[in-house]
């Protein structure tokens with residue numbers, strides 16, 4: 116939506132279609148809780164240099180440093196822009212926008228609106244986008260493929276879910292903003308719609324998918340659902356405790372404690388559990404606990420009301436009175452569609468922004484609150500560039516052969532497919548395998564076993580749809596999603612297997628050290644019929660040489 120607004124402001128003549136497989140206000144972004152990072156309080160000592168360095172250090176030096184710099188420099192304006200559009204940022208008593216502490220930052224830098232920042236941001240953007248007559252929403256349209264001609268973007272194919280109609284959108288430029296792919300794991304904070312369809316469309320169109328082995332596990336997912344308790348809870352002063360009530364983070368990150376970056380905290384938690392100091396949830400799962408009781412009723416009700424409600428409804432725990440059991444949970448994909456600093460993909464006329472993209476801001480580990488920031492900054496950048504491109508360039512014609520091949524793929528290959536195996540069983544086995552083999556710690560044996568299981572699933576006769584209705588056929592959409600999940604999960608596992616080092620969120624027990632000699636580079640996956648074809652891509656350094664990360 117930020118991209119659509121930027122495009123509409125750049126060109127009043129462009130017609131902008133916002134396609135979403137859900138009503139846009141049900142996109143996963145509305146569940147962002149904790150904050151959006153930006154440097155606001157220079158007069159109190161914060162500065163851009165520090166935000167850039169925190170981001171680069173947080174990334175374990177795999178971030179492209181020019182990209183991190185662009186993020187930091189453009190962000191303050193985005194905060195004020197949202198403010199002017201009506202965003203109800205939480206404020207200090209003097210009326211200035213407030214910021215809270217977040218993991219891995221040297222300064223309180225997470226701009227917030229209670230603990231519902233994504234909901235308010237999305238509402239603000241949605242309201243604003245309604246002011247532009249040239250933005251049209253196509254809610255509940257399921258995109259299936261990218262159309263292109265001589266490596267120039269030409270449009271997309273999509274199904275209108277309401278009618279079941281298969282439609283071609285012709286367009287001189289496009290932006291993929293299909294979000295993260297975290298539903299390839301079972302224990303996940305993501306919305307059920309967060310499947311890798313957009314990544315897979317790009318992959319099938321021959322574009323590179325970058326750094327997918329880096330999956331972020333957030334320390335505080337509640338049991339058994341995996342719903343998130345925001346890092347803002349620790350930003351507000353919450354403690355992580357083991358079974359003896361000890362704040363164990365003092366052993367692993369003596370300075371930052373609970374506010375070390377997520378990769379560090381999640382690894383510390385698993386070590387704590389492995390060494391016998393964890394707890395058991397009533398479901399039998401290993402866990403630890405988050406204690407907020409010392410913050411007091413008033414602060415919790417004012418600043419953490421949303422997670423209190425989540426605790427009561429989904430864990431039966433009121434965080435005002437008791438600690439809540441939690442465990443590291445799949446939360447963010449650092450990887451995505453390979454783009455340059457402007458969000459341009461390898462196809463002319465096509466950009467990618469937000470979590471679906473990988474412009475390498477976050478390297479191998481994203482800092483909390485930097486993702487909604489990335490969505491805003493690259494929403495704006497790509498929206499402007501795409502609108503200018505649309506105004507200047509002729510439209511590449513659609514190649515009929517591509518459209519008929521896509522119809523064949525989804526209607527003959529999936530909708531009219533046959534097979535004994537239930538696609539939902541395939542999905543469950545896949546996501547359980549990812550939980551089991553590509554979690555916080557990984558090793559060669561586990562990843563190889565994971566890949567073996569995945570290839571086995573791919574080979575089974577499962578691609579079919581039981582519901583043959585035309586209208587709102589969610590069964591059909593789900594099976595298309597599962598098809599893309601298998602291909603993208605394969606990239607995650609293959610990338611993880613190839614990266615024989617530990618960096619950021621990718622921790623290999625068989626290669627525990629970071630290896631800058633051999634692996635200070637991005638991974639790229641390209642489509643081939645059998646398995647992903649893997650390549651490497653250089654990291655951009657401007658100012659900071661890699662050093663050991665300590666917190």
Ligand SMILES: Cc1cc2nc3c(=O)[nH]c(=O)nc-3n(C[C@H](O)[C@H](O)[C@H](O)COP(=O)(O)OP(=O)(O)OC[C@H]3O[C@@H](n4cnc5c(N)ncnc54)[C@H](O)[C@@H]3O)c2cc1C
Pocket residue numbers: 134135136137138139141142143144145146147148149150151152232233256257258259292293294295304305306308309310312313343345446447468469470471483484485486487488490
């Ligand atoms: C629970 C939770 C809390 C978070 N909290 C924070 C936070 O406090 N701060 C922060 O910075 N980050 C946070 N994050 C991360 C951040 O919210 C996301 O990275 C970001 O919002 C993703 O936005 P997006 O626009 O890229 O994708 P999304 O908001 O996921 O939107 C993707 C859109 O693409 C559409 N789409 C997908 N596939 C198709 C298809 N095949 N056809 C048509 N449409 C399709 C979807 O319908 C949707 O509209 C959080 C994430 C989660 C899961």
